[in-house]
Amino acid sequence: MFYAEHMEKTYTTSDVARLTGLSIDTLRYYERIGLIHEVDRLSNTHRRYTDSDVQWIQFLLRLRDTGMSIQQMLSYARLQRLGESTLRERVALLKAHHEQVELHIQQLQEYLVVIDHKITTYEGALLTCETEKVEESAR
Incomplete structure (x- = not known):
């Protein structure tokens, strides 16, 4: 009883694909290139991922979705597997990535200003067209 409670x-690979939104092929690719450590397998060779594995994959997805390259993610994964002796390097890598994300956010905000201006211009043009139509129909 004690053993079962603490397992x-x-x-399964299908479960993790569903939980993370990755395809089964991508999960296997990530394992093959070393982004995900070699996953434990049952005697029938089916992969069995743990909660820790799923959390790691979700973290990798956040890195990917914020623009980190596969090569940088591989560097981070390698450092993470080496343990506490690499904390400084991991912090440096994440800080550099954080700066890149901040720059990208700033750039996106600048783009939004341009898009907002265009929306305002078009809404003004629509209002002018509608006003002219009302004036024409009143004549």
Whole structure:
């Protein structure tokens, strides 16, 4: 009873694909290139992912979605596997990525200003057209 209560929940590849939004092929690719450590397998060779594995994959997805390259993610994964002795390098890598994300956010905000201006221009043109139509129909 004690053993069963303390076993970590495991997930199949299909479960992890559903939970993360990645395809099964992408999960296998990430494992093959070393982004994900070699996942434990049951005797029938089916992969069994843990909660920790799923959390790691979700973190990798956040890095990817914020523009980190596969090469940078591989560097981070390698450092993470090496343990506490690489904390400084991991912090440096994440700080550099954070700066890039901040710059991208700033750039997107600048783009939004241009888009907002265009929307305002078009709404003004629509209002002018509608006003002219009302004036024409009143004649």
